[in-house]
Amino acid sequence: MNIIVFLEIKDNKVRRASLEALAEGRKLADKTDGQVIGIILGTDANTIAQDPHLALADKIYAGGDPLFGTYSSELYSAQLASIIEKESAGFVLLASTIAGKDFAPRLAAKLKSSLFSDCIGLSLDDSKRLIGIRPVYSGKLLAEVISKDSAAQMALLRPNIFPVVENPAPKQYAIEDTAPVSTADKIRSRLKEIKKAEKESLDVAEAQVIVAGGRGMKAAENFSMLEELATVLQAAVGASRAAVDSGWIDHAYQVGQTGKVVSPVLYFAVGISGAIQHMAGLTSAKWIVAINKDPEAPIFKVANYGIVGDLFEIVPLLTEEVKQIKAKG
């Protein structure tokens, strides 16, 4: 069965989360004797399609038309639907990014396909039905989901969970042009501009390392201390609901049930006690470090390493220590 993988572009490269989906697509293809077919949409699609990191694919559709230069859920879903039908694809994989989550349900409805959101595990049963594992109740539980009655079985994969094949063996693959199936006048929702944030910051939802602060931070200005640590770690800054609701930091940074679900390799919980809603958002963090003055704080139950102490003393020392170890290499 053919497998379609949507390869999303960021900074003129295929996103790492899409490379994770590509590697997962290769595994499915090997189990079903199918081909892996990538789709890249964006003005530089033809150049990006030649990236040797994509050699796991058997074929890539590149849509370089200027119309693909700005994201549109209507256009992107229609474009993928036409390629999926043409290739009689049995599976469609996408990274669970802002764009992926936005247009994949639209595409699923168009194709009358099953769609698993936010998967952290993927497998096939004996009749080649897709089985997914996904956190529900924001991580308080895991659900095993199974697809039925679908020609194309679709899944959105949570970033930072599935391994990337870093240096695939070089291979020739076909690159085919794909022309827009729609025209500008038919697009009713279009991206007009991106207003840059005052501070350049990494998105907490996809970050590999996160430094998050909670009620213990005490004031908005103290978050600059976390930003310094985040900078040396090349990390994103996050926050608990208590810190957001206190008005110290914007909601975009909130981790947990009414904020973002995260899956970093390393998570620093600084002055965060660990309310159930916050911990639920953390279940797929690989390593958790907790810094809190209360030894009874529930966060210590999930942390791999805990420090009981005054964060205002610990964090600056930590920043210095990390700087030194990074300098040594």
Add this chain to the structure above:
Amino acid sequence: MELIICIKQVPDTAARIKIAASQKSIDLADVELVVSPFDEYAVEEALRIKEAKGGKTTVITFGAESAGKALRQCLAMGIDDAIHILFEEFETSDSWATANVLASVIKTMPHDLILFGKQGVGTDNVQVPAMIAELLNLPQALVLTKFELIEEKKALAYSETEGGIAVHEILLPAVISTEKGMNEPRYPTLKGIMAAKKKPIKQLTLTDCGFTPAQVGESGSKVLFSKLSIPPARPEGKVLTGEPKDVVTQLVNLLHTEAKVI
């Protein structure tokens, strides 16, 4: 402006969740059910648009008998009308089946804007709004932090994106969904609560919507929950002790040598 808000009744986010004996759903006994937190922003936004531009607000839910309470809360906040599509086993329906039922009802009503919370807290699928946009052939702008009507049938829709705020221009009629922070949902006033008691809730059966039970629930779904489980417990952690300088050194060494993440 005809404003339609789709809401879902869900377990309170502070609730301890238990798996039901079937292992396919959760045990709702002793769990408080509330309007999904993100939906409250959609209700508030609809009320504000109506206050500014006039029109009518209608709230719809697909749910069990108990969901009437959630509709009542929206009426108490000031929503004009409520529609309850009754189905006791609604939670066995996936996003596809749910979107089909909701779309079939919305299609028969005048609509300029269909509002959702960004996701139903719990199942966390984030699929129904975009599916309804597709089923009704409408444009979408999702997970919004701000919505601004600039012409009668045109709006600017703001959402968080990496490194900033994405601004979409969108033509109405349209589907939108709301993120936390879009507004501050009002509390129902006593007067509102009293008035809500008198407002009728229109109840629809699946047959009224043109559906058979086989077209919803498990049989009408494309994604089935086969098993729920509790995530594996995290391994016992280490609490580092000593002087601040020492514990920090220990921590960084462990992150470097044991976790290998620095």
